[in-house]
Amino acid sequence: MAAMTSTARPLLNRRLAEFGTTIFAEMSALAVSTGSINLGQGFPDTDGPEEVREAAVRALRDGRGNQYPPGPGIPELRTAIAAHQERRYALTFDPDTEVLVTAGATEAIAASLLALLEPGDEVIALEPYYDSYAACIAMAGGTRVPVTLRPHEGRGSATAGHSFRLDLDELRDAVTDRTRLLLINTPHNPTGTVLTRAELTAIAELAVERDLLVVTDEVYEHLVFDEAEHIPLATLPGMRERTVTIGSAGKSFSFTGWKVGWVTAPPPLVSAVRSAKQFLTYVASGPFQYAVAEALALPDAYFTAFRDDMQAKRDLLSAGLAEAGFEVFRTAGTYFITTDIRPLGETDGFAFCRALPERAGVVAIPNAVFYDHREAGAPFVRFAFCKRMETLQAAAERLLKLRQY
Numbered sequence: 001m002a003a004m005t006s007t008a009r010p011l012l013n014r015r016l017a018e019f020g021t022t023i024f025a026e027m028s029a030l031a032v033s034t035g036s037i038n039l040g041q042g043f044p045d046t047d048g049p050e051e052v053r054e055a056a057v058r059a060l061r062d063g064r065g066n067q068y069p070p071g072p073g074i075p076e077l078r079t080a081i082a083a084h085q086e087r088r089y090a091l092t093f094d095p096d097t098e099v100l101v102t103a104g105a106t107e108a109i110a111a112s113l114l115a116l117l118e119p120g121d122e123v124i125a126l127e128p129y130y131d132s133y134a135a136c137i138a139m140a141g142g143t144r145v146p147v148t149l150r151p152h153e154g155r156g157s158a159t160a161g162h163s164f165r166l167d168l169d170e171l172r173d174a175v176t177d178r179t180r181l182l183l184i185n186t187p188h189n190p191t192g193t194v195l196t197r198a199e200l201t202a203i204a205e206l207a208v209e210r211d212l213l214v215v216t217d218e219v220y221e222h223l224v225f226d227e228a229e230h231i232p233l234a235t236l237p238g239m240r241e242r243t244v245t246i247g248s249a250g251k252s253f254s255f256t257g258w259k260v261g262w263v264t265a266p267p268p269l270v271s272a273v274r275s276a277k278q279f280l281t282y283v284a285s286g287p288f289q290y291a292v293a294e295a296l297a298l299p300d301a302y303f304t305a306f307r308d309d310m311q312a313k314r315d316l317l318s319a320g321l322a323e324a325g326f327e328v329f330r331t332a333g334t335y336f337i338t339t340d341i342r343p344l345g346e347t348d349g350f351a352f353c354r355a356l357p358e359r360a361g362v363v364a365i366p367n368a369v370f371y372d373h374r375e376a377g378a379p380f381v382r383f384a385f386c387k388r389m390e391t392l393q394a395a396a397e398r399l400l401k402l403r404q405y
Contacts, residue, residue, distance in 0.1 A: 015138040023369045034357040039383040048254035056291035065286025073101025080293040097267040103284035104259035105248040111277035117142040121180035128370030164191035181213045187220040187333025190382040194228040194333040208238040219248035220334040228332040249292040258288040317385040320396025335386040
């Protein structure tokens with residue numbers, strides 16, 4: 001076989017050169033090789049509702065979705081998404097022109113940014129952020145401008161404690177004449193922050209004042225705890241016409257492998273996003289779309305029980321982490337807990353996470369991977385609690401070994 005022609009030019013284009021193999025792949029492989037409990041990657045270790053899984057089986061057997069589904073998504077799912085938004089938030093969307101089904105929320109993010117950005121446009125994102133944000137902004141030729149959520153000691157409620165908060169003045173100062181879009185995530189991964197009505201109102205006023213588009217990642221909308229409330233940005237004055245809202249079945253129904261996400265937005269924005277989306281996956285998840293349509297119509301009791309179960313798991317793992325010596329930040333939403341490792345005498349989250357499987361038989365994720373300013377996230381480590389109670393209890397017991405060091 002002839003040798004591959006050498007070239008001085010790197011094979012990976014410079015926009016993506018900073019992005020190697022994701023930390024999730026590295027840490028999940030480490031979990032397998034060491035037999036550790038994987039609290040790193042955010043996927044449940046049990047399936048979602050049996051009736052939803054059976055709906056997918058029926059669709060497969062009935063031949064529904066086994067061939068290419070319609071480009072925007074099957075009508076049944078688009079109708080169910082619109083009904084969900086109206087029932088939960090009083091947001092009315094036309095299923096035919098204002099709803100688009102995607103291959104998970106990750107494709108929705110990618111398609112939105114590819115469609116709406118020109119090279120050189122600035123995108124403000126809340127740091128730390130889900131790692132695909134940075135890669136998708138880069139692929140679109142945009143420039144990311146991080147606004148950092150910082151630790152803050154809350155006051156005035158029974159659940160107040162250390163959490164991460166947004167500095168609204170810093171957000172306003174970050175907007176320039178080159179800013180095209182705000183990329184907002186609430187409930188926020190990885191910090192567990194849920195933006196308040198006051199914070200969202202300030203964001204909305206800024207977007208209207210500076211005529212900015214907004215892409216809002218709301219995939220954890222059904223996982224808000226204690227007194228926190230999820231408020232879609234599109235419900236606020238002046239925002240429906242400029243906001244692309246992203247949702248996900250994987251996070252709401254615990255079928256992350258199905259990769260069913262969606263976009264809701266006014267027709268011009270949906271049309272733009274679809275123009276990019278059709279050249280990514282084109283279509284995906286045919287039979288699963290029928291199942292998700294049924295899932296979105298589940299009674300409110302399902303969503304309440306789902307939230308309560310996750311809240312109990314949050315409480316169990318939070319207590320275990322505190323007992324092991326971590327400083328634990330309060331999680332108001334998502335299924336992640338951020339911790340500070342400095343009380344354990346550690347300062348480097350990467351080194352800590354790479355050593356943790358051998359030290360305690362548990363895998364976590366260093367939050368620094370979610371930061372442009374790596375030093376700001378260096379002492380923080382994220383744990384996922386979307387696991388069985390017995391798994392979390394076992395992890396908490398293993399982590400007690402850290403007190404021996």
